[in-house]
Amino acid sequence: MSVETAAPSPILQFGTGRFLQAHVGLFVSEAAESGAALGGITVVQSTDDPASTRRAQALAGGEGVPIVLRGLVAGVPVETRRISRSVREILHAASDWNAVRERVRGPVRVIVSNTGDDGWTLSLRDGPPLLAAGAAAPQSFPARLLVLLHDRWQAAPEAELTVLPCELVSRNGSVLGDLVVGQARAWQCPAPFIDWLLTHVVWANSLVDRIVAQALEPVGAVAEPYALWAIQAQPRLQLPCRHPAIVVTDDLARHERLKLFLLNLGHTMLAELWRLFERPAGMTVRQAMEDGALREPLERTWLDEVLPVLDALGQGDEAIAYLGSLRDRLLNPFLEHRLADIAQHHARKKARRLLPVVELARRHTPGLAQPRLRAALRTP
Template sequence: MKTPVLQFGTSRFLQAHADLFFAEAETPLAVTVVQSSGDASRAKRLAALAAPEGYPVRIRGLEEGRVIDEERRVISVKRTLSTATDWEEVTRVFIEEAEIVISNTGDAGYAPQPEDGAPAFTQAMSFPAKLCHLLAARFAAGAEPLIVMPMELVPENGRVLRARVLEIAAANAASPALTDWIGQQVIWASSLVDRIVSEPLEPAGAVAEPYALWAIEAAPGLSAPCVHPCVQLVPDLEEIERLKLHILNLGHTSLVDMWQRRGAEAGAVVRDFIAIPEVRAELDAIFAEEVIPGFAAAGRGAQAEAYLATTLERFANPFLDHRISDIAQNHAQKVARRITAFVDWAAANGGPAGMPRLAAITARSGQ
């Protein structure tokens, strides 16, 4: 079976997100999954992903007030490979079968490596360097350009990956024809993904919340990879990014500040913490008196209120043990990006002056 989707990454997020959507799509899509890290300890997972009976994804949480607790089977993965041991076959699939390339390799996968300038493939290369070699092979074979759709949590991820691949191509003295083909004819799609995938299942599968989103920024020649309720083609990702950053993420960081002021209990989880009346009252006041008015000033009040309702339901998920200590990592940097940046953005749009609660969080974080 030919697989039009070539996926780099084996994470439990992809298992419960894109791979599940491809299986449930109006027209299901077949996937080849490629492990780009070469981690031999994950060989069992790699084999299980392509089992004929599929693998399970358990959806557990709240949706419009209803408790959801169900299992779905993912049968979209038809083949699994590793760049460490199957590079020749990875290259063949990339040239002969792939129409869409997706990736979720994490920050480590994007990090430049000394081997990125090598004239031939080596496993020690970063993911963008491996992708550059695969694109060069496809171009040399005379195959059509394809769509590259990264899913890493990097703002404008398509543009970032394109720039890095072109940088590597230039360092390797790529021909002007190849550089033009990579930069102008390959479609580089930026996307934003969201779903809390709380734990893995062994040997493959995951537990995930009901909420899921795959928003893809529209571009010439680009269509959504599949028809599925959670997959959206949008004119501009900024609107969705801002809702996520300044409601869901801002809410999490605000809870960290409250948690620290209340003694930073080691085992506290979001679900139980927001059930404390004083905590919920403070969180509600932050949203009602500062965040929603800030969005309203920019003409996005109704969208923000709808997104907030979904966010609070996600926070209350009875099956999800989302530890506040995990959210608290890199707290000062998160305050700057999620809270201070919101206050500045809201002020620029004529939002409420002061925002004393958010200002106090910023001050306590040392920003």
């Protein structure tokens, strides 16, 4: 499904969800207005979910993607409406797989993904025959990426290529690269190809930070004004665009700790308290922040159990400043960010967002009591 007749898109995006619409898609669209983008985006719909199909059909309509930015900036309410026009083509991973493979053989320079919490799970149904020309699409995203990169290696091994995942996984580029290389070895791919994966493809570690709390129908999103895309600096890194919200850094871990241990941990603790106190099913983050029974234990968790760890890591002042702006973000009166949505995959999120703080405390602040974090980790 093409949006319009245009030059081949140098950016291939796996995922159609609201986050990518208000993050990568909007950044590229805004950058293109000043000639600071690589070009347009080819979006790959990865599932047959009806909502995803509706989004893909709306994207293919060529009307652009409405993005509404609402929030508090320096305490002042703001609302900005934009139309993102970065998407040039929509393909379906199953029915258009040969076309996806053809795009990666040629114009693609950056591959972006945000495949959800289960997106990197490998499938036993995937195997070496899927590398053959005309084969069906693999089931898992790492196997799909392996097939595409194998095609690229055969067709244009010298062309630069960056894989830039947006999934909330620490060292996401390195982890995804290890999954793909492991799959290549399991499939007994040629040694020169595996070496190419290890030395030529740029597996970019990145961190995304923007609350995108509401989808518009059939396509579009409501998000906060705040946005950050921090990307680890490395040789031959290609960015999809230049944008004020994109920061290339030599120390990605500093950005990652602030976001993971304050914003994401805060969301998950609110979801934990929402479940514990059996608050209404439709309760939002803002409503929880205005509920003293939920806000007070969250504040104590931040101040007593998280900030001392960040201070021991040399980020105390940064953490206090980040937390100050974070409270305004969580109290955003314009976003309907439901705790029921945050609570999806709750146990997995607790392990990812809470447990590392406890482990860091054991090494850097021995003796620090973390009763709230430890209690949350003990519950299902």
